[in-house]
Amino acid sequence: MDYNTMCPRYEVAIDIIGKKWTGLIIRVLLGGSRRFKDIKKQIPEMSDRMLTERMKELESVGIVSRHVYPETPVRIEYALTEKGESLRAIIESIQSWSEQWVEECELQK
Amino acid sequence: MDYNTMCPRYEVAIDIIGKKWTGLIIRVLLGGSRRFKDIKKQIPEMSDRMLTERMKELESVGIVSRHVYPETPVRIEYALTEKGESLRAIIESIQSWSEQWVEECELQK
Numbered sequence: 262m263d264y265n266t267m268c269p270r271y272e273v274a275i276d277i278i279g280k281k282w283t284g285l286i287i288r289v290l291l292g293g294s295r296r297f298k299d300i301k302k303q304i305p306e307m308s309d310r311m312l313t314e315r316m317k318e319l320e321s322v323g324i325v326s327r328h329v330y331p332e333t334p335v336r337i338e339y340a341l342t343e344k345g346e347s348l349r350a351i352i353e354s355i356q357s358w359s360e361q362w363v364e365e366c367e368l369q370k
Numbered sequence: 371m372d373y374n375t376m377c378p379r380y381e382v383a384i385d386i387i388g389k390k391w392t393g394l395i396i397r398v399l400l401g402g403s404r405r406f407k408d409i410k411k412q413i414p415e416m417s418d419r420m421l422t423e424r425m426k427e428l429e430s431v432g433i434v435s436r437h438v439y440p441e442t443p444v445r446i447e448y449a450l451t452e453k454g455e456s457l458r459a460i461i462e463s464i465q466s467w468s469e470q471w472v473e474e475c476e477l478q479k
Binding site for chain 1: 381383388
């Protein structure tokens with residue numbers, strides 16, 4: 262890997278994954294397809310408006326797909342695509358780094 | 371890994387790594403210790419003020435250390451600490467995901 266030159270693809274990836282809330286949303290969806298309210302439950306500080314916006318962005322870059330089940334009431338679920346699913350290695354390495362390195366005093370109250 | 375509960379350590383890690391410019395700065399420093407201007411050279415769109423701010427933040431969370439060499443003129447270099455160096459697996463997995471999944475049309479002009 263060439264650390265002496267910045268890579269435009271890496272820049273795009275960091276912009277997507279690093280965006281506020283996105284890293285948390287992807288982590289939730291790695292557990293399987295979820296409804297809007299199930300995602301919210303794990304990230305309660307995030308507003309509905311923000312989650313809606315992020316889900317649209319993630320759909321537009323092909324990381325999340327939206328499935329509408331024509332039931333009564335209608336059921337809508339979000340799932341990772343193959344592109345989204347392949348973020349698993351990144352999310353797991355962040356999780357394991359955090360377990361080793363994030364200290365008690367750094368935890369948000 | 372438990373995807374059904376959000377992890378506070380993971381949240382802190384995502385906040386650190388995901389912050390604008392930080393993912394790029396860490397990638398540069400994985401190549402070895404660097405001077406301010408060497409970091410800037412790889413991330414020219416970032417302002418001096420922003421880089422100064424980020425380096426202070428990264429020092430304060432123990433990811434970067436600052437070394438002052440008493441030469442004339444004085445030489446100041448930034449390096450990853452052990453905590454920072456252990457972000458390598460994350461950065462490499464983001465790089466390899468981006469090479470597989472980021473498309474030509476997504477690249478920033």
